[in-house]
Amino acid sequence: MTYARIAGTGSCLPEKILTNKDLEGMMETSDEWIRERTGIKRRHVAGDDETTSSLSLIAAQRALEMAGVKADELDLIIVGTCTPDKIIPATACIVQRQLGNKGAAAMDVNAACSGFLYGLDLANRYMQTGGARKALVIGAETLSRITNWDDRTTAVLFGDGAGAAVLEASDEPGIRATHIHSNGEFEDLLQTTGGVSLGFDASCDRDKYIKMQGNAVFKRAVATFDSMARETIADLEGHIDDIDWFIPHQANMRIITAAAKKLSMPMERVITTVDEHANTSAASIPLALDQAVREGRIKRGETLLMAAFGAGFTWGSAMLKF
Numbered sequence: 001m002t003y004a005r006i007a008g009t010g011s012c013l014p015e016k017i018l019t020n021k022d023l024e025g026m027m028e029t030s031d032e033w034i035r036e037r038t039g040i041k042r043r044h045v046a047g048d049d050e051t052t053s054s055l056s057l058i059a060a061q062r063a064l065e066m067a068g069v070k071a072d073e074l075d076l077i078i079v080g081t082c083t084p085d086k087i088i089p090a091t092a093c094i095v096q097r098q099l100g101n102k103g104a105a106a107m108d109v110n111a112a113c114s115g116f117l118y119g120l121d122l123a124n125r126y127m128q129t130g131g132a133r134k135a136l137v138i139g140a141e142t143l144s145r146i147t148n149w150d151d152r153t154t155a156v157l158f159g160d161g162a163g164a165a166v167l168e169a170s171d172e173p174g175i176r177a178t179h180i181h182s183n184g185e186f187e188d189l190l191q192t193t194g195g196v197s198l199g200f201d202a203s204c205d206r207d208k209y210i211k212m213q214g215n216a217v218f219k220r221a222v223a224t225f226d227s228m229a230r231e232t233i234a235d236l237e238g239h240i241d242d243i244d245w246f247i248p249h250q251a252n253m254r255i256i257t258a259a260a261k262k263l264s265m266p267m268e269r270v271i272t273t274v275d276e277h278a279n280t281s282a283a284s285i286p287l288a289l290d291q292a293v294r295e296g297r298i299k300r301g302e303t304l305l306m307a308a309f310g311a312g313f314t315w316g317s318a319m320l321k322f
């Protein structure tokens with residue numbers, strides 16, 4: 001049996017930081033409200049010269065360096081993003097060129113906040129069936145570009161960044177289980193109302209930027225985290241005690257706490273970065289993973305459970321031995 005194992009991780013955050021205090025000067029909100037309702041203290045926001053591909057490139061280079069893998073060895077590159085640089089070509093192709101790789105299959109996956117886990121699932125299946133030996137999976141976003149800064153119900157929630165993982169084929173696990181799902185029924189609860197085919201004028205059409213019925217999404221997110229985590233653990237006939245670290249999508253500290261409680265997972269074993277990064281959609285899990293790895297909290301041989309939930313709705317989970 002061939003497994004995909006994470007050989008290296010990397011991440012990149014824009015230099016510019018927007019604190020809750022900064023937002024107080026931009027809209028009717030308060031540091032206290034944002035902290036209490038979300039756990040967010042600050043977020044990184046891309047500058048004019050930063051893009052989803054430029055953040056992805058740095059995250060990828062760091063992951064390749066940690067893995068000891070050269071860019072031209074990659075045979076699969078997947079970027080999970082809902083904020084690509086351009087409509088065409090795929091951001092994955094832009095990153096591929098900048099890395100100096102020629103010939104790998106390169107594609108973007110838009111599964112909103114679940115984008116990284118969708119990418120991990122695809123790469124894992126490619127590697128298990130011999131379609132790839134070395135893969136790069138990135139989650140990257142510049143959500144600030146589609147944030148309506150006049151809408152306090154969404155503007156305080158999001159941030160920009162990128163995280164990456166280099167996967168290598170191995171005889172030892174590795175990724176042990178992945179599950180991805182979606183249900184398009186809930187499109188109205190979290191969406192942009194403009195787009196390519198519907199028409200989108202990025203310079204003036206703010207009304208078509210991200211819109212969310214926060215409370216309804218919140219309830220779904222909590223219920224789904226619990227069921228998908230159990231699905232993945234049960235798949236391996238395991239138990240929550242087998243998990244060393246839970247890395248949930250970083251949307252809201254209250255969602256994370258509620259999900260951990262339902263799973264009986266003590267908060268000491270939950271990786272949280274939402275306070276510093278806010279919700280970076282597809283980037284949130286690989287950013288949290290890389291931060292915890294580089295801080296020495298996550299160590300080789302430990303078992304990780306990742307779970308994400310986002311627009312679509314999409315959701316996904318992965319259990320792996322790091």
Ligand code: UT7
Binds near residue numbers: 037251
């Ligand atoms: O990543 C994809 C998945 N996304 C999520 O999982 C996000 C899910 N949702 C959430 O995290 C939460 O629902 C929010 C943080 C978005 C909102 O928290 P909430 O506890 O659900 O608050 P709410 O929407 O019920 O709003 C409560 C009050 C409202 O005022 P009234 O109607 O009670 O007078 C809002 O107008 O808070 C008001 N409010 C704000 N006040 C200050 C909403 N946004 C703000 C704000 N500052 N930024």
